Amino acid sequence: MSDSMTLPLHMRRTAFDPDPELMTAREEEGVRRVRTAFGLDAWLVTRFADVREVLGDAERFSNAGTSRFQFPGTADVSEEQRRKMRAGNLLAFDPPEHTRLRRMLTPEFTMRRMRRLEPRIRDIVSDHLDAMERTGPPADLVTAFALPIPSLVICELLGVPYEDRDDFQRRTNRLLDISQPPEVRVASQQESRAYMTDLVGRARAEPGEDMLGMLIREHGDDLSTEELTGVANLLLLAGHETTSNMLGLGTLAFLRHPDQLDLLRKEPERIGAAVEELMRWLSIIHSGMSKVTTTEVELSGKRIPEGEIVVCSLPAANRDPEFIDDPGRFDIGRGDLGHLAFGHGVHHCLGAPLARMEMRIAFPALFERFPGLRETETPAEFRSFHIVYGLTTFPVAW
Template sequence: MSTIATFVGNQISAWATRDGLDLRKLRFVPGVAKYPLQRDGVDPVPRLVAAEPVTRLVSLFGTDVWLVSGYDAARSVLADGQTYSNDLRPLVSRGGRTAAEQIGGLGMTDPPDHTTLRRLLTPEFTRRRLARLQPSIERIVEERLDAMARQRGRVDLVAEFAFPVPFEVICELLGLPAGDRAAFRRLGVARFDLSKGSAGSFGAAAASRGFLIDAVARQRRDPGDGLIGALLREHGDELDDTALGGLADGVFLGGYETSASMLALSAHVLMEHPDVRARIVADPDAVDETVEELLRHLTVVQVAFPRFARFDHQLSGQHIRRGDAVLVSLLGANRDLAPDFAPGRDGAGHLAFGHGMHRCIGAELARMELRTALPALAARFPHLRPATRRLRFRKLSAVYGVDRLPVRLR
């Protein structure tokens, strides 16, 4: 879920290390970094739609930053681990930071580190292994719908449904005790907000990562039933608390805010398409195709992790130099594939979860949540409608969405 803003800040940090500039203190986002993260409602801004498949976004301290928004070029870049490196750590991991302040994870590493990390997590994210969570997902969804049904007048669908459902699911997956969840939830949202530069995001990330490192330390003495416990039982002798906490944080990072934004924006789109909403209740076979089209159309993770060119090469007619940064607009690529919302089209190959070896490992869990929650919401409240015509979409965020979605249930 990296963004152009984050990359720009990281480049500044690397360039000015000798002058003591700390990315954690960066309080602004350069204007040139903003337009690929901006939208018109749920749609990309015209400038992104009109862009060539590969364009030079900015030249910064001798490094060209390229934006890829064409589908074919994007798919090619995302799949090419030979031409591009994903390793961000040399740019932002500097001396003097605590373990919780170091970055890492699947999206920021190359083989062999990436291969090792993914090997640890993959067994826990197979469809068969995740099936154990389906009863919990159904229970969590029904509990939230029951709570909403007890309310009268306007309900904020974000606060009452879109955020609590994936948060409780990810806590179930990780195996966090109920007593830990309230404190952990308070740490979640701020890390994705880039409206004040990267300083707030880095601080919030360190806090939530530190919380999970502590959770690993506690469970090392008595492993729980979730992902943290499974990793401790299988790999506790290989990895220390910091490494395992970082893995757990990566799972949280990829599975909480993204699913919450998808649930909220999907409900918003379905309220604008009541025929589609009715169809997913009446025809279970329509659910999967609708979820895939919502994933493609909304693409809440707007820009993939930056890639860095390992050598000079050509990309869609542009000369990319060794060391240049290549940013893939997942939104631009998915809308290049098809501009409008039309469930039932062949949506195979969309890039909402990325592509290649860095494709989101939690894709199937996200689908499970959407396939369960959206039909249940539509069935329980068939007359769900917006309570306001003026939604406030996030202006600058690594994950696109709304912070409030007022609705009327009846």
């Protein structure tokens, strides 16, 4: 059975590109009724202006409202268990609850704080390039470079033992893979929380200098153990899964667009703009950002009643010709034009400064160390069934 037969429209892709039918839906309709990956009916929003409006209006489009819906695999989960699984997950709340949680975390992700991390990130990148060089080609760029670097950074930042990475990466993979049975995904979520609950308990007893320790010292009385667990769980998952897929896909994008790689090599100061263009062009959060309407709304001439699920397609919005000229072209000369790949509004990605820094360091270092980096005869494997789009394997030589 092919991806297109089983995947919802907004998750179908051919290599880097969204499905042509998704582009047609954006041009002709703007908003289309669809069935989500979880079997629920929703309104798919595809135009840049509409997606920006939905993401920017937490009053009319609620994140918390999605908790009312019964998702597959959760029939046996009690209301109390659901409440515990939601606790601390910023994506499950609206203001003012969301504001309270986010305010405690924001200082840790300022550019000033991130700059303090820069030397350590450079060391981590160098160490992994050294290891690739020692081992020699061929190498799988996913396992040798793209996945371990963000994983190690977020582990050190949070205070998660790096030796636990195989376990948490396996759990994350199962949780984010919509082709897995719902019961498996729910079990993975519960295992992840159990692991993090234990870690939070140890950090409460002996807070370190990491982010978990800081949250306990500064906000230990304001945050319950369940909330701390949820916050740490979200940061661990988002902190390694998203950036690692950007590093893998981004490298492949450059190798398949040698003119853009040449431009970056000749003018390395373009790296900031290159990262923004990669974010726009790849839009790896392709599974749709879900909201629930709190009142009747109108988007692209369609009336959507109160209490309906609305799914925002970031790949469609970021390739909207109303937003940007020639949107299907990968062009690092564009600069940052205000893409939506990190979201928008109150839920704009908290870790965006960290992700940007990791990419600005990792891409140039990789291409400088291995000027002859190339794909092998074994092609990279794309994975569509994941909540986060990316590569399963990416064999390279140099």
